[in-house]
Amino acid sequence: MSGSSKKGLTLQEKHGLTGWVFLTPAVLLICWTSFYPMIQAFILSLKTGMGVNLSFSGFSNYTRILKDPTFKQTLFNTFFYLIIQVPVMLVLALILASLLNNKQLRFKGLFRTCIFLPCATSLVSYAMIFRSLFANDGFVNTVLRGFGMNPIMWFANAWTARAVIIIALIWRWTGYNMVFYLSGLQNIEYSVYEAARIDGASPLQTFFKITVPLLKPTILLTTITSTNGTLQLFDESLNLTNGGPGKSTMTMSHYIYNTSFVQSPNFGYAAAMSIIILILVAILAILQMKVGDER
Template sequence: MNKQKYFPYLFLAPALILFALFTVYPIIASLILSFQRMEQGEYVFVGLANYARLFNDSIFTSALTNTFIIFIFQVPIMIFLALILATALNNQLLKLKGFFRVSFFLPAVTSLVAYSILFSIMLQDEGLFNNILNMVGLSSIPWLSDPFWAKFSIIMAMTWRWTGYNMVIFLAALQNLSTDVYEAADIDGAGKIRQFFYITIPQLKPVILFVAILSTIGTLQLFDEPFNLTGGGPGNSTMTLGLYIYESGFEYFDFGYASAIAYTVVVLVAILAFVQFKLTEEKK
């Protein structure tokens, strides 16, 4: 009879072994690697040298700055648009709700590489976007060759892809909210805009926090868009932390330094998540 209590662990063993092999081991190994450097074909322990090197690395500084610029602008815009769309699609009077929900969610299931290449084609000097601008009498914009517009292009592409994904999360939360509060607000004469800011957003605060943390993690790991759209250029103006980790590890084979950058990103995510928790914490 005592042996039977171990049976559940036998069923869990395959998943636990795979988790340990492909998740736990790489995390520990990369952490150890961040304190090492390749010298004469062998990894040697160098302490905090890889982390100290970050402070004198101008490319890392550019990557950190670019990542935070994209984060500061893209995440709030995307969350706000997702909230607006979710609120609009939750309206009982709206026709063809299923069609609109699927349409806005479709970008989220598009291949990252495919949609990045599609945007790179549309953003070329003679691409779709500039053709539309020329048709209405405006000058062409150097979307991918100007530092400002290159960042703007990445923000625009990310917003197009991820707004619908977050919209679905907000929509699921909205459908679980009680309608009594909205009915009372209608009786008191509160308009839809006031209801949105004073009823919907406060009630969705935990969900907004969840989406904000997910978006923060995704932005600090940003790789596909700058890699496929700009390659980190022009002049490292769109170099991100994720792209720099890739270049350090798989182009220059400096895996110890790449691991140090990766764990710096982990620390930044933890700090930003803590700040977001504090900012949305209920005051007693």
């Protein structure tokens, strides 16, 4: 490894350079289409005003966040979704993926496609269906009545409405995350499982001792993206409950969108709230990377 090349670079340096060349197009594109607008958004977050007449006002948009009860409410809602939904969904996806990776299983393709389908289903129909399923005289309440229980006014109570959102999220995104696990599982040699089976390991042991550790890079990927996705949750809040009852299911992104495009526009404030989301996600992502990204 120590032989120097013609240009006076070590092989290692040369490879390092090749690496940089490989990632340059992607990095440049991201800088141009993401970081540049992000910097603009940050500058915008320091401005206030009506319509297009904006002027610099320092950090007043940020101090304003502290006084905003709606923001606090949406922050609470969003974190509530995060804490409940992400772990349940990822564990479920992992279980499904390892079941569907079983060589002896029949109709695998059919099962996989069925379980994946929810995330391909257009938001319009999915929102309509969930609203009608959980309507006051909808399917779910009919079933509850059938079991002799009292029907629940799902969308009339803050906690049950949040529950509906979480159920909907899990329903929609479990199959999506399963895709990553399925593809990650292909990189684990089947012989490892064979060996474990011969050694008499139970399926549960195999799952925790082999599947989970070897899938760690994928688990990290899905954890970061799901965290990010949940903190930026928008569609469900808007289409399923429209934030109601009151604002008890509204998410931060939904509030930001309203501030920009539904209410009288206040872009500076919306940008400031977005920067806060960015910081929150970044902190969580760095923590997750620290825990999960050891080589």
